[in-house]
Amino acid sequence: MTDTLQEEPLLIAEGLSKSYGRQLGCRDVSFELYEGEVMAVVGESGSGKTTLLNLLSTQIAPTAGRVLYRMRDGVTRDLAALGEAERRLLARTDWGFVHQDPAMGLRMGVSAGANVGERLMAVGWRHYGRIRGSATNWLHRVEIDPARIDDMPVTYSGGMRQRLQVARNLVTQPRLILMDEPTGGLDVSVQARLLDLLRGLTADLKLSVVLVTHDLAVARLLSHRITVMRQGEVIEAGLTDRVLDDPQEPYTQLLVASILPP
Amino acid sequence: MNAPVYNFAYLDEQTKRMIRRAILKAVAIPGYQVPFASREMPMPYGWGTGGVQVTASILGPDDVLKVIDQGSDDTTNAVSIRNFFIKTAGVRTTTSTGEATVIQTRHRIPEAALGEHQILVFQVPIPEPLRFLEPRETETRRMHALADYGLMHVKLYEDIARHGHIATTYAYPVKVDSRYVMDPSPTPKFDNPKMSNCAALQLFGAGREKRVYAIPPHTGVESLDFEDHPFERYRLDGTCAFCGANDSFLDEVITDDRGGRMFVCSDTDYCETRRSQSGAAETMAEASVPR
């Protein structure tokens, strides 16, 4: 039983804060995320969880604090110090972002195959046959009938669009996925299917995930760790089952008590 | 009655200076779209105002100007623009590609190879090759700045998925000097290879969109494609009914209402030159359709 935990964290948030004038987005959020860990960020509206996600993906800049990321070459860099070209390249290869509304994460005007293949083409794939082959493979993995590869996403149902968005993100084998309420707005049975898929894929591909959700059941199903936020502050954090089974803070206890029993 | 007096080539000198500066910048960054303060011209947008402004800025009294539209010297637009410059600049004009020092063209590149002493000015409607896939100017500018061109291949991918081959036949996107992706204006893709390593300077003007771009002489220009769907030059299968050429870009001319048709060279000067060279005057006499 020797200690083999030598790896460096993949993503580090250090004292992340964001305020919009006097309006607080989030304050002093810190955590370390390792490869293969799924961390849920839960909270009600106004908790700052979406702000946190946008800070992590560098869509907005922090008022204080840093986001550090371990690149594929093993060097940990401050994302704010990266040039825009580097950041865009990371966003296209090493990271994924699954939006709540799939239309925001897809190109609705091009076929499903083109949507999945775009990232490959962006990193220099130039063989049509191989691009299409990879797209077909990924459609299959997210349980979309590959015969629909040439259909436009407008012809897809909500659940299918969301799965297409997942495929589009995973095609370059990213190491970190950020998800913003991926099951929001979907019918319950459709949600269930998507959750199963996400659960399987994150385990198979050893993805690190930061998953923003207001649904504690989704957090329990998908995540290893959980961070509870309220009005911009981190209230409690730790192992998902520990926080949900033995909540320490009053707010966490309130949240857990509010879950409707099945 | 006093006729209006124009400055040489219509534009005032300060405007010409401004456009020349934009042209210099464009030449220094091959394929990059340089914004310029496009002026109101005495022809509406969509009629070649960009090309006319570029020509006006570079024309000197000793220049010999040729103007073509779809390869022909005597279509309405070519004639109008040529007359415009005769009136405002008084320069010598010609229909001969070899004799011209400045050639303004709409939608074709002449068949004859161009020389180092010549400048080819293209009329461009929409300069941004990514526009149809990405409507935001802010985003396309960033894509060019970061050489983020995956989207361009998405368009070609869609073509192949939909039609089995790259269906773009004109305005076929190219990469200039291995850096910027450019729209060569609506010239047929047949003409794309002529842009690469051309001895002449090629200038592109878009009046409505207010952009100028350039390919300096002897610059590499590659048409975008896929490894397993390489770029193909497309040409109608036929020979010119007048001069017998089987290597020039052909126009299809309908001759009657019973499906009769013939193919003729789109580049009228090329066709005429070939005919006069081979002394095929009898062919011309026999042609029933006037040019």
Next chain:
Amino acid sequence: MPVVLELIAVSKSFTMHLQGGLRLPVVAGITFSVRSGECVVLAGRSGIGKSSVLKMIFGSYRCDAGQILIGDCTPRTDVARASPRRMLALRKTTIGYVSQFLRAVPRVPAIDVVAEPLLGSGCSREDSRARAADLLHTLNIPESLRSLPPATFSGGEQQRVNIARGFLPDLPVLLLDEPTASLDAESCAVVTGLIAEKKKRGTAIVAVVHDETIRGRIADSVVDLAQFATAA
């Protein structure tokens, strides 16, 4: 045999903030150790905190004070102070847990529920499924049920799936919470057999078993939590 698990003065209470901060003491001063190949059974009346102790060892409950030391060589890991990352690694490599009730992910077939922990530690899908099938067979779960999600199974069937899931990986420490509570005599015998096998292979086991007979068959020592009981 070396001590692989040691609890020293472990204490816990619940503070119910929603009930005005009411404090419910659970356990205090728990101290015992377990060796490789040994089975320690926790005893005491219902509600005394036996399951809570198991959950603290597994990291599902927070330990307020004291130490829970895992390992047979220094430095030993203190679960009470372990980071989430360390805890996740421990659960993969060192500590297994069979809860009292199966908390199955809906829609996942029984065989995959059982195979999942093996998959997580790098075993191939075919291999883990094959071994899962074997163990389910030993526990008398018929093949027809293996491809069905356990949600519709009977209590006893669910518990046997739960046991299979906990027993399949080969972990040095195994925590069992009433493993035979909903089982008939035949299944009980199978389970006690499995426990004996684990002990022979050197697994250290901490179990909560209230049935005296079963306790007699598996326990090497009994820790009565009443000796640590806090004042009500």
